[in-house]
Amino acid sequence: ELKVEQNPLFLSMQEGKNYTIYCNYSTTSDRLYWYRQDPGKSLESLFVLLSNGAVKQEGRLMASLDTKARLSTLHITAAVHDLSATYFCAVAPYNNNDMRFGAGTRLTVKP
Amino acid sequence: DSGVTQTPKHLITATGQRVTLRCSPRSGDLSVYWYQQSLDQGLQFLIQYYNGEERAKGNILERFSAQQFPDLHSELNLSSLELGDSALYFCASSPTDRHYGYTFGSGTRLTVV
Numbered sequence: 001e002l003k004v005e006q007n008p009l010f011l012s013m014q015e016g017k018n019y020t021i022y023c024n025y026s027t028t029s030d031r032l033y034w035y036r037q038d039p040g041k042s043l044e045s046l047f048v049l050l051s052n053g054a055v056k057q058e059g060r061l062m063a064s065l066d067t068k069a070r071l072s073t074l075h076i077t078a079a080v081h082d083l084s085a086t087y088f089c090a091v092a093p094y095n096n097n098d099m100r101f102g103a104g105t106r107l108t109v110k111p
Numbered sequence: 112d113s114g115v116t117q118t119p120k121h122l123i124t125a126t127g128q129r130v131t132l133r134c135s136p137r138s139g140d141l142s143v144y145w146y147q148q149s150l151d152q153g154l155q156f157l158i159q160y161y162n163g164e165e166r167a168k169g170n171i172l173e174r175f176s177a178q179q180f181p182d183l184h185s186e187l188n189l190s191s192l193e194l195g196d197s198a199l200y201f202c203a204s205s206p207t208d209r210h211y212g213y214t215f216g217s218g219t220r221l222t223v224v
Binding site: 043044098 | 113142144153154155156159166167168169201203208209211212213214215216217218
């Protein structure tokens, strides 16, 4: 069974600092997603990573994928308060649409 | 507005009752996915329909069922409700059966009292 583990689950950062969220998964996959969720809101797609070594960047967020290590990272550069949210990674195994989500990382950026 | 419409936004009902949640996918999308988000279980995939046919099944209870209609909207039926069914239910849609992009709706918050 596919398992997806995120860490840390809670992250409190100062504005201007850098940090990385990690996402490990247990079986081979051809798709890895990062989503953002604000409290009480829906999930907003941030990145879709499809191949080993894929790196995508949007603003202060950069996501990467290492399929051999079954690891994805979401790196936050020079955090700002607007980035405060819960971030989820999600993995879909080969030949299966049963997408599994990590537990989420609740990020709080403090001034 | 993501283009995926879910109704109602909020629903409060009693234990033992039955409710129906509705989802209209983004225009042109043929696949609909249902997810449950609760504090103890996190985000869980329930079921997927593609062009009216069931394509994938996740951790969906036997008390729950879903269908996708010819106009591509989908309904999730929850019966014999229990307190533990209280959660946020999301619908997502994508253009094809196995796609690289999903669009989520704003969710239906179900409270069972």
